[in-house]
Amino acid sequence: MAGAHTLSETERQVSTLLKGMNIDFKAMAVVSNLFRAASAVRNHLEREILSRHGLSWTGFVVLWVVWVWESIETRTIAEEVGTSKASLTGVLKTLERDGLIIKKQSKIDRRLVLVTLTSDGRRMMKKIFPEFNKEEIFLASFIKPAEQRGVADALRGITVGAKRENLKKN
Amino acid sequence: MAGAHTLSETERQVSTLLKGMNIDFKAMAVVSNLFRAASAVRNHLEREILSRHGLSWTGFVVLWVVWVWESIETRTIAEEVGTSKASLTGVLKTLERDGLIIKKQSKIDRRLVLVTLTSDGRRMMKKIFPEFNKEEIFLASFIKPAEQRGVADALRGITVGAKRENLKKN
DNA sequence: CTTTTTTCATTCGCATCCTAACGAATTGGA
DNA sequence: TCCAATTCGTTAGGATGCGAATGAAAAAAG
Numbered sequence: 375m376a377g378a379h380t381l382s383e384t385e386r387q388v389s390t391l392l393k394g395m396n397i398d399f400k401a402m403a404v405v406s407n408l409f410r411a412a413s414a415v416r417n418h419l420e421r422e423i424l425s426r427h428g429l430s431w432t433g434f435v436v437l438w439v440v441w442v443w444e445s446i447e448t449r450t451i452a453e454e455v456g457t458s459k460a461s462l463t464g465v466l467k468t469l470e471r472d473g474l475i476i477k478k479q480s481k482i483d484r485r486l487v488l489v490t491l492t493s494d495g496r497r498m499m500k501k502i503f504p505e506f507n508k509e510e511i512f513l514a515s516f517i518k519p520a521e522q523r524g525v526a527d528a529l530r531g532i533t534v535g536a537k538r539e540n541l542k543k544n
Numbered sequence: 545m546a547g548a549h550t551l552s553e554t555e556r557q558v559s560t561l562l563k564g565m566n567i568d569f570k571a572m573a574v575v576s577n578l579f580r581a582a583s584a585v586r587n588h589l590e591r592e593i594l595s596r597h598g599l600s601w602t603g604f605v606v607l608w609v610v611w612v613w614e615s616i617e618t619r620t621i622a623e624e625v626g627t628s629k630a631s632l633t634g635v636l637k638t639l640e641r642d643g644l645i646i647k648k649q650s651k652i653d654r655r656l657v658l659v660t661l662t663s664d665g666r667r668m669m670k671k672i673f674p675e676f677n678k679e680e681i682f683l684a685s686f687i688k689p690a691e692q693r694g695v696a697d698a699l700r701g702i703t704v705g706a707k708r709e710n711l712k713k714n
Numbered sequence: 715c716t717t718t719t720t721t722c723a724t725t726c727g728c729a730t731c732c733t734a735a736c737g738a739a740t741t742g743g744a
Numbered sequence: 745t746c747c748a749a750t751t752c753g754t755t756a757g758g759a760t761g762c763g764a765a766t767g768a769a770a771a772a773a774g
Contacts, residue, residue: 379613381704384624387612397677400692401684405585407699409605412582413626414706415575420732430732432760435579442557443549448723454554456583461761463724468759485722485769507567514571516705517698522570528687528695529577535686536584590762600762602730618753631731633754638729655739655752 381410408529415513423505427498428472432457432465434502440475440489441499447480448487474498578699585683593675597668598642602627602635604672610645610659611669617650618657644668 379387389399416431424434432455439454440446452462466489469475474495480486491499514522549557559569586601594604602625609624610616622632636659639645644665650656661669684692 379620379624381700384612391612395674397674398681398684400689400696401680402677403696404684404687404692404699405680407696407703408578408582408585410626410703411699411706412578414703415578417626418706425733430759442554442561449721450549454549456580456587457760458762459723460725460763464760483722483770487723504565504567507572510571510575511568513702513706514568514574516701517574519570521694521698522574524691525695525698526570526573526577528691529574529581531686532683533577533580533584536581536588536683595763600729619751627730628732629753630733630755634730653740653752657753 408532418513419506419509422509423502427502429498429502430465430468432461433469434506436462436465436469437474437491437495437499438503440491441496441503445488445490448477448489451489469495578702588683589676589679592679593672597672599668599672600635600638602631603639604676606632606635606639607644607661607665607669608673610661611666611673615658615660618647618659621659639665 392399420431424431429437435455436451439451443450448462448466449459452459455462457465466475466477470477473492476490476492478488478490480488517525562569590601594601599607605625606621609621613620618632618636619629622629625632627635636645636647640647643662646660646662648658648660650658687695
């Protein structure tokens with residue numbers, strides 16, 4: 375057994391291996407295709423857009439969140455981006471070094487750190503986001519237009535459901 | 545603007561910011577919900593299952609691929625898992641250190657490295673995979689059963705489409 | 715008002731992740 | 745046959761990722 379496999383070959387091999395193991399293949403397909411899609415889409419967007427601007431994937435997502443909320447606490451960024459606060463510290467350091475964001479201690483609660491875009495950061499997002507959305511349109515085009523809303527809603531449901539179980543620290 | 549936001553609040557804020565910018569919101573929703581879902585599901589599975597067995601996410605996926613194919617070249621693992629060959633080198637080193645896999649040089653082409661599970665590795669997968677599938681069932685349950693197949697197929701379509709553009713090195 | 719508990723961002727140690735550069739092995743064309 | 749081009753996995757260097765421990769600040773308990 376060696377060499378490159380197509381997606382179909384893999385699926386066939388899997389169903390052979392697991393036959394008689396009482397596995398829910400439909401649920402497995404949902405989860406594994408979720409990760410395959412996320413990985414493929416992320417690679418595509420990194421190569422087609424982000425690399426050209428010297429941005430990492432997480433760096434871009436953080437910029438996006440800060441852009442949307444104008445001023446936002448780091449703990450909230452971590453939650454929205456889906457990373458730990460520890461990881462975020464490093465990413466923010468990089469973004470600050472590159473002059474895209476600024477951190478400021480909150481006057482009301484001095485434990486908190488508020489993040490804002492610099493004018494360079496805003497300029498960056500204004501330029502990148504339309505390009506980014508063009509690629510999103512391209513990627514979504516592999517789903518029938520009539521189904522796009524349904525798929526988005528289904529994914530949203532999974533997100534909400536999975537997070538409900540995590541009333542935990544990050 | 546500060547504090548925690550619900551998914552709905554975020555969506556409202558986004559549509560306000562981008563109003564008049566000629567953005568395809570449907571495509572944006574597909575992509576952003578794809579990543580939110582992948583992140584939430586991954587965190588859930590890491591916390592509920594993998595952490596207990598001392599496995600990283602990627603480590604588990606690599607084990608899974610090797611389990612499925614019994615013996616497989618590293619370049620193929622990298623492709624199926626969706627990482628670079630360089631990243632895979634490190635992950636394999638960890639898995640080998642933990643006694644879950646073995647690497648062997650190919651006799652036919654001495655550049656190639658073939659990977660196999662150890663008996664510990666097989667034992668691990670036999671134990672973990674049913675637990676893992678139970679969580680997959682739980683996660684998929686947030687989609688109506690009748691829609692699960694359709695969502696999986698849609699994600700599969702995106703994967704194939706996004707990868708078609710990447711006839712590139714990894 | 716003082717002590718205890720909680721909450722926050724950061725640091726630490728280590729695993730993962732990438733691109734680029736590298737050396738070894740194979741392939742393919744003169 | 746020989747040598748340039750390609751294809752492997754690994755290394756190097758830096759960014760990103762985590763949980764756990766840390767110290768500062770705020771909140772809760774007394």
